[in-house]
Amino acid sequence: MRTSLDCLPCIVRQAADASRMVTDDDGVVLEIMKIVFDRLARADLSVTPPEIVRAVHAVIRRELHDADPFLSIKRKSTQRALDIAASAREAIRNAGNPFAAALAFSIAGNILDFGMRSEWNEAIITDSFSKALERSTAFDAEALARLRDEIAAADTVLVLGDNAGEAVFDRLLIEHFPRRKNVHYAVKASPVINDATWEDAAAAGIDEVAAIVSNGADIPGTVLWECSAEFQRIFHAADVVISKGQGNFETLNEDPRKIWFLFQVKCPVIANHYSFSVGDWMLLEKNGSCNEQDGLHSS
Amino acid sequence: MRTSLDCLPCIVRQAADASRMVTDDDGVVLEIMKIVFDRLARADLSVTPPEIVRAVHAVIRRELHDADPFLSIKRKSTQRALDIAASAREAIRNAGNPFAAALAFSIAGNILDFGMRSEWNEAIITDSFSKALERSTAFDAEALARLRDEIAAADTVLVLGDNAGEAVFDRLLIEHFPRRKNVHYAVKASPVINDATWEDAAAAGIDEVAAIVSNGADIPGTVLWECSAEFQRIFHAADVVISKGQGNFETLNEDPRKIWFLFQVKCPVIANHYSFSVGDWMLLEKNGSCNEQDGLHSS
Numbered sequence: 229m230r231t232s233l234d235c236l237p238c239i240v241r242q243a244a245d246a247s248r249m250v251t252d253d254d255g256v257v258l259e260i261m262k263i264v265f266d267r268l269a270r271a272d273l274s275v276t277p278p279e280i281v282r283a284v285h286a287v288i289r290r291e292l293h294d295a296d297p298f299l300s301i302k303r304k305s306t307q308r309a310l311d312i313a314a315s316a317r318e319a320i321r322n323a324g325n326p327f328a329a330a331l332a333f334s335i336a337g338n339i340l341d342f343g344m345r346s347e348w349n350e351a352i353i354t355d356s357f358s359k360a361l362e363r364s365t366a367f368d369a370e371a372l373a374r375l376r377d378e379i380a381a382a383d384t385v386l387v388l389g390d391n392a393g394e395a396v397f398d399r400l401l402i403e404h405f406p407r408r409k410n411v412h413y414a415v416k417a418s419p420v421i422n423d424a425t426w427e428d429a430a431a432a433g434i435d436e437v438a439a440i441v442s443n444g445a446d447i448p449g450t451v452l453w454e455c456s457a458e459f460q461r462i463f464h465a466a467d468v469v470i471s472k473g474q475g476n477f478e479t480l481n482e483d484p485r486k487i488w489f490l491f492q493v494k495c496p497v498i499a500n501h502y503s504f505s506v507g508d509w510m511l512l513e514k515n516g517s518c519n520e521q522d523g524l525h526s527s
Numbered sequence: 528m529r530t531s532l533d534c535l536p537c538i539v540r541q542a543a544d545a546s547r548m549v550t551d552d553d554g555v556v557l558e559i560m561k562i563v564f565d566r567l568a569r570a571d572l573s574v575t576p577p578e579i580v581r582a583v584h585a586v587i588r589r590e591l592h593d594a595d596p597f598l599s600i601k602r603k604s605t606q607r608a609l610d611i612a613a614s615a616r617e618a619i620r621n622a623g624n625p626f627a628a629a630l631a632f633s634i635a636g637n638i639l640d641f642g643m644r645s646e647w648n649e650a651i652i653t654d655s656f657s658k659a660l661e662r663s664t665a666f667d668a669e670a671l672a673r674l675r676d677e678i679a680a681a682d683t684v685l686v687l688g689d690n691a692g693e694a695v696f697d698r699l700l701i702e703h704f705p706r707r708k709n710v711h712y713a714v715k716a717s718p719v720i721n722d723a724t725w726e727d728a729a730a731a732g733i734d735e736v737a738a739i740v741s742n743g744a745d746i747p748g749t750v751l752w753e754c755s756a757e758f759q760r761i762f763h764a765a766d767v768v769i770s771k772g773q774g775n776f777e778t779l780n781e782d783p784r785k786i787w788f789l790f791q792v793k794c795p796v797i798a799n800h801y802s803f804s805v806g807d808w809m810l811l812e813k814n815g816s817c818n819e820q821d822g823l824h825s826s
Binding site: 231233236237244254261262263268271 | 531532533535536537539540543547553554556557560561562564565567568569570572573
């Protein structure tokens with residue numbers, strides 16, 4: 229999806245928030261913001277939001293001499309996720325439909341996103357995981373069965389990771405894939421916001437259930453022509469692609485291949501654009517190239 | 528007050544909203560936004576918010592070749608205000624304290640502000656005026672008496688206007704000043720957002736109760752060194768200065784002279800900074816130069 233005018237204030241706010249994670253000197257941040265504005269003035273604003281966000285965060289990392297401003301919040305996310313995962317694993321095992329429960333916990337984990345909301349909010353995080361079992365019974369049964377069958381029949385599955393911490397629950401989902409198969413888990417090549425890199429995915433234990441693969445880019449989404457040739461080959465060859473998070477949805481929803489999107493709707497612009505509601509948990513089946521809602525089926 | 532980092536996303540949103548009042552072509556607005564970003568990259572972000580907003584709106588007026596993008600909403604505001612004023616005038620006359628009631632309707636009128644919220648919201652506007660009589664009984668009695676006494680003793684009063692439409696209720700307030708006196712009503716020299724200009728104040732009937740004077744600037748506030756020498760003379764010579772709206776508060780709250788501020792708190796940044804609450808109706812007495820809350824007494 230193309231960037232909306234309504235995305236711009238949010239991108240500016242995210243830039244200020246990210247800068248404030250590195251320094252508490254508002255005067256320094258104001259100077260950074262002038263450089264951010266200069267970058268935005270020269271940007272192609274007709275691309276997807278994650279591409280603009282990438283450019284803005286690159287300015288912040290460069291100007292504040294901090295290669296990974298979200299490092300501490302990523303580590304905290306992974307630790308918190310590992311703490312929750314023990315009981316989640318138990319709950320999934322005891323659930324009537326363990327695959328659906330694992331899927332729901334994977335979507336619950338998508339709350340560990342510090343782009344739109346840069347501060348840790350324990351209440352919101354706890355609330356997300358407490359809903360997982362209940363939400364696991366609310367998926368569209370046919371879509372759920374289709375996804376399960378497609379994975380069962382697949383030789384290769386590609387999971388497009390989103391946030392650090394969230395990867396812990398993606399691991400639980402991969403553990404509950406029907407039949408063992410060749411699974412790739414894609415991460416960002418280098419830090420951007422709190423998106424999972426190789427290190428973050430490994431800290432979540434993904435390497436025990438999948439081959440971690442860098443997509444070759446530092447965009448908080450998946451823009452194929454910016455990704456490595458190796459990643460593009462894996463993407464096109466995969467029998468099933470499961471995409472986590474809004475950033476991947478924003479950058480892949482018009483791609484011609486079939487993709488399953490799993491995410492929480494956090495942004496009113498996306499909600500309005502696609503007739504979702506903020507707070508929705510999406511199990512969304514995209515069958516081909518689509519614009520707006522054509523070919524999208526949510527559950 | 529200096530611009531806060533938290534003002535920047537709001538200023539960007541206001542720029543997009545104002546541009547959309549002139550054109551419904553989002554592609555055109557995106558190009559305008561790049562010019563706005565370029566302007567912000569070159570701005571001194573350490574000044575007051577209205578000074579930055581002035582620069583942004585100057586870009587929009589220039590690039591969209593529209594000298595007054597808010598003209599139709601200003602006319603609608605004035606018409607709606609004149610419609611309400613008939614019953615307001617009656618309510619003020621029948622009130623236990625007509626001066627307090629007129630003051631409250633003047634603050635109620637401050638809702639006719641299309642900077643922070645660019646769309647007409649009839650429910651919010653109706654709600655503001657429906658509260659006026661009740662709120663008129665909630666002012667701090669001593670502050671109210673002091674303001675009334677100061678006006679009674681004054682030979683010259685300067686009212687710093689804010690929005691078109693709001694001026695209709697400022698007229699009612701001026702009509703209820705104790706004793707006839709020399710009143711100046713200051714307006715902006717040329718259009719900026721929906722701030723009242725000479726034409727807007729005249730359409731509200733201000734010229735029947737006060738001398739309308741341009742402050743010589745196009746800032747949605749009052750930055751003295753940007754104002755005309757004539758306006759500065761009137762400002763310093765006035766026995767009483769009554770300042771309407773947040774923009775005038777943001778630009779004059781650190782001025783050394785005594786000023787009475789009347790406004791509705793609409794912005795969370797100002798609310799947090801000064802320990803107000805969004806939605807507060809302010810009758811605020813500033814006795815001298817002040818920073819933060821020193822010397823501010825609200826009612």
